Amino acid sequence: MAIRTREHEGDSGITVRRLAHTRRVLAASPGYLAQHGVPETPEDIARHHMLVYTYAESPYQLQLKRGRERRNIPIGAALESNEGQVICAAGRAGLGIVIQPLYIVHDDIVAGRLIPLLGDWELAPLTINIAYQSRRNQPAKIRVFADALSEHVRKLDLEARWTTLPTSISRAQKKN
Template sequence: MDRLTELELFIKVAEVGSMGGAAEALGLSNPAASRHLASLEGRLKARLVERNTRRLYLTSEGQEFYERARAVLAELQDAETALNSSTLKPSGVLRVSASLSFSMQLIAPRLAQYHRLYPQVRVHIEAANRYLDMIENGIDVAIRNREFEPDSSITIRKLASTRRVLCASPAYLASHGMPQSPDELSAHDFLIYVYANHAHELRLTRDADSCVVAIQGLLESNDGQVLRAAALSGLGILVQPSYIVYDDIVAGRLVPVLNDWDLPRIQINIAYPSRKHLSAKVRSFIDFMADEFEKNNYERKWTSYMGLR
């Protein structure tokens, strides 16, 4: 039996939940599909799929194998697509979704360079602080801050990790004082990003110590740039990813607060709807952004303590 066909069939069975549907999608007869699945289970000496009169479902062994097999097959499809795409010239409209902060600070300043490399690609940036449905909104590429996608048709590639930091302007700290421990934070004014996980809690760790501090916002907003502007004016303590405030901290416009304590870190990913038949324009942007992140060593910068710990 063809091992690749066996893998493709098993993965399709897991995704559509039907032997007949999987067989139809791959252009196989039902008997041929059954033989391929039986051959795979025989070679692995494990039952991967259970069937009854009402439905089909994966065994625990089948679920584990599915996760690994899907990754292997996706990598193979990536290799084939990359080879095919290398012969095509990227062109057309590329629709990119990202938060306003990420769009302003990390995408827009690089578009001139991207255009020089790929002059036939026109870029549309959909700046949105909530995650849009990529298929429904026709998004080719999205920047997202989560480690997995609930939709199995969405693929992610990690760009970097970043700390979340507390910081405030020198003027605010001169007026209100620098907190020396987490239990002093509740007496301060906070600028809160409402879309953050547990927006009104600070889950802090330092070595083996940890604590949770409840906070309320003097200002709350669904956009990080609004909060950053307020922090620069001296309104309160900002809670934001390092990539948003790194330059302000280096320049002294903002000062880290309790920098020896850590908040949960964020993983920045680039997401796209499918690995299958990835277009040259999408591949070009993914590789361009990944190269930019590596060249600028952003993860090292954004997970550092900036010499202030």
């Protein structure tokens, strides 16, 4: 069993069960923004140090939307890694701008270690899934755990937390 943020598994024997959606955000540390400036437009992002998660779909292309407006911004990487926590640590250390799901950076944003950028623009959201072997001959403990995890996420309303920036952050963004 695994928790994944992809829509489909390459192995057709894998069952995917939706757990929640999450917003992806651009964010940087206050120190990085003080030194390099705050990007005002999507095009400004291309001139910044980007911290790229290489397992993302199209990791070197940002597809942003705001209403009917769409922007495709090619980006380079000041640092690239296939480990999201490495990217987040580099972002907190002031090495560049992260592109991460809100469920990963939420606490850093609330604590002020990372500041969300271009909040009126949206990146494609991600679906968080439980992935496990086919339902055929599935051990009961897999089904029970998947049901319990789904119920836990629902009771805590984690999807709302992972799709909406906290209101205190919206005020902080206006200051920048």
